[in-house]
Amino acid sequence: MMRTVAAVAVAVLLAAAVAAEASELKVGYYDKSCRGVENVVKWHVARAIKANRKSGAALVRLIFHDCFVRGCDASVLLDPTPENPNTEKTAPINIGLAAFDLLDDIKSAVEDRCPGVVSCADILIFAARDAASLLSNGHVHFDALAGRLDGVHSHAAEAQQDLPDSTFTIAELIQRSRSW
Structure with missing residues (x-):
């Protein structure tokens, strides 16, 4: 589980770096x-994970699905x-997705x-970062860059086209993230 969370966090970090x-x-x-604001987000994420660890995994999956389509703009939430x-x-x-x-x-x-003041896109980044950190007992941590604008376009066809297949390796995910 920790390796999967770490791998996804690496892919998200690469995506965030490209966007930055x-x-x-x-x-x-x-x-x-x-x-x-980041403390508010972390408190809510920690409370949710304490109640149900699946919440943390859902946040990590959600940011992954958001960032691979149109970048990290929270368009997956629309x-x-x-x-x-x-x-x-x-x-x-x-x-x-949950x-x-x-x-x-x-x-x-x-x-x-x-x-x-705070975009949904940044809230999603903070929440996924905190979930990855909490689920890994602090082994996965990165400073989250902020200042994103929320996306206003969201299309199912783009998700189908842009999201990698579930069989992709970490190397393939990293390569795909660099193509943005």
């Missing part, structure tokens, strides 16, 4: 605009609408603290 090169992402992005009934969330390859309710709870707590 093209933008103004930085560690401590919310230090002035929403002090303590619900279907009459205008767009086939979002990433509905793609067959995303069947079984932790959406947990992320809604975290977003609500963050909004209570700092309305309209």
